[in-house]
Structures are given as C-alpha cells and as structure tokens.
Amino acid sequence: MSDRRKLVIIIVEGKSEENALSSLMKHFFSPDEVIFHVMNGDMMTKSQKNIAKIVDSIISEESRRYGLQRSDIRRVVQLTDTDGCFIPDRYIIGDESISHIVYSEECIRTPFPQSIQQRNGKRRRAISSLIGLRTLKGRIPYSIFYFSRNIEHALYGIGKGVSDSRKTDLAYEFSDRFSFNTAAFIRYLETEDICPGSDYISSWEAIETDRESLKRHSNLILLLS
Numbered sequence: 001m002s003d004r005r006k007l008v009i010i011i012v013e014g015k016s017e018e019n020a021l022s023s024l025m026k027h028f029f030s031p032d033e034v035i036f037h038v039m040n041g042d043m044m045t046k047s048q049k050n051i052a053k054i055v056d057s058i059i060s061e062e063s064r065r066y067g068l069q070r071s072d073i074r075r076v077v078q079l080t081d082t083d084g085c086f087i088p089d090r091y092i093i094g095d096e097s098i099s100h101i102v103y104s105e106e107c108i109r110t111p112f113p114q115s116i117q118q119r120n121g122k123r124r125r126a127i128s129s130l131i132g133l134r135t136l137k138g139r140i141p142y143s144i145f146y147f148s149r150n151i152e153h154a155l156y157g158i159g160k161g162v163s164d165s166r167k168t169d170l171a172y173e174f175s176d177r178f179s180f181n182t183a184a185f186i187r188y189l190e191t192e193d194i195c196p197g198s199d200y201i202s203s204w205e206a207i208e209t210d211r212e213s214l215k216r217h218s219n220l221i222l223l224l225s
Contacts, residue, residue: 006074008034009062011055013042017079017151019171027180028224032074037062044080044126045119051126056136070138077223078130082148084108085123086213092116103149105159105215131204143200147218148207154194154218182224189221197222 008029012018018036026034037058044051059076063069084091084103091106094113101116102109110116130144147154152162156170178185189195196217197203203219206212 006032006072007062007066007068008032008074009037009059009076010034011037011039011058011076011078013039013079013081015040016167016171019168020151020155020174021079023175023179024182024185028182029074035062035066042081042123044123051129052133055130055133055142059136059140070136070140073138073140075141075143076136078142078144079151079220080127080144080146081150082127082146082207082213082217083120083123084149084211084214085120085127086208087120087211089113089117089120091211091214092120103159103161103214106211108214131201143223145218145220145223146204146207147220148213148215153216154220157192157216159216186221186224189218189224195219195221 008025010021010025012021015038018038022034022036025036043054055076055078059070059073063073087108091108092113093107093109094111095102095109096111098109098111100110108116127144127146130142133142133144136142149159152158152167152170155174158170162170178188194217195203196206196212197219200219200222203222207217207219
C-alpha cells in the first residue's frame with residue numbers, strides 16, 4: 001500500500017455506529033481506506049484482558065485479514081459509549097419497581113445498583129487507560145472518542161431507550177443526512193454544542209466530572225476538526 005493511500009481502522013461497539021458514520025468517515029479520511037471493526041458488544045467490561053492488548057490484537061487481526069504491515073495503517077480511532085460510567089455511585093439509584101436500567105441526565109435507576117456500580121468501575125478504568133494511549137505497536141497513532149450516553153443520545157438527541165430496529169433506522173437516516181459531507185456534519189455538531197472541552201484532554205476531563213457522562217455530550221468533533 002503506497003504512502004499516499006493507507007488504512008484507517010475505526011473500532012466501534014455496534015453496527016449503529018458503522019451505519020451512521022461509515023460514509024462520512026470514508027469521505028473525511030480519503031484518499032486513505034477506512035474499515036470499521038465492529039465489536040458487537042462492550043469490550044470495556046466483558047473481557048478480563050488488558051484493554052490496550054485487546055486494541056492491539058484487533059490491529060493484528062485486521063492486518064492479517066487484509067494482508068497488511070503495520071506500516072500500512074495510518075491511524076486507529078475508537079468510538080465508545082460512556083453509559084454514564086463516570087458518575088459517583090450516589091447517582092445509581094436502586095429501584096425494584098423496574099426490570100431494566102433506566103437512564104436520565106440526573107441518575108441511573110436499576111433494580112441491581114451494585115452490579116451497575118461494578119460495571120461502571122470496570123468501564124471507567126478501561127476507558128481511562130485508553131485515554132492516555134497515544135500510539136500502538138508500530139508507532140500507529142491511536143485516539144478514543146465518546147458518545148454520552150450513547151450514539152442515539154449524543155448525535156440524535158434521543159435520551160430514552162430505542163429498539164434495535166429503530167437504532168438501525170436512525171443510523172441510516174443520519175447517514176443519508178450527512179453522507180460524504182463532513183462540513184455539514186461539523187456545522188451540525190457546532191450548532192448542537194455537545195463537546196464540553198476545547199481539546200482532547202479537556203473534553204475527557206469534562207465528561208469525567210459529576211453527572212456529565214449522563215448528559216448529551218460527544219467529543220467527536222475534535223477528530224474531524
């Protein structure tokens with residue numbers, strides 16, 4: 001692969017992120033090639049392995065898949081949901097009248113508060129370790145960006161839970177709206193004013209404060225600008 005045309009790997013949790021952002025990212029990173037590595041789940045809490053090693057293993061997997069050397073990879077970008085993981089435990093409210101987790105911008109309500117506290121702690125530690133990770137083996141640049149609480153909340157402004165089929169519809173509608181138009185997407189993010197920091201580190205410091213990881217935020221604009 002020539003020096004001009006390399007590979008950008010974008011790691012996401014689910015197909016919704018790929019469906020919504022694929023055409024946009026391919027346009028933004030052109031002439032480089034863009035591939036999405038879909039985890040189909042939450043890598044932050046489901047594995048006992050060192051999270052940086054998991055990221056590195058993804059790069060090795062994709063390199064083998066495409067017959068590439070690490071020098072053929074321009075950069076690796078990861079997109080993750082916060083799921084409110086940075087909030088203090090006092091905002092995780094036990095509620096036996098419900099059967100599933102309910103998020104709001106004030107608290108998380110759940111019939112199993114201790115389980116959510118443990119999940120949040122594990123997710124928080126994993127994400128925090130990745131924020132400081134700047135390069136992978138082979139000197140590949142790495143950075144991680146967030147949606148809070150998730151992509152539907154951050155990009156579409158939908159705070160309540162939606163079905164899987166609705167997630168798919170929303171993603172394709174969003175893709176159609178901004179397909180191959182990075183400038184329009186950046187203007188949208190600027191208008192929505194959802195990035196709480198002026199740079200990479202400050203955007204993460206802001207989301208880690210009090211209940212900010214329950215509110216509508218994303219630092220994705222920092223990748224695009």
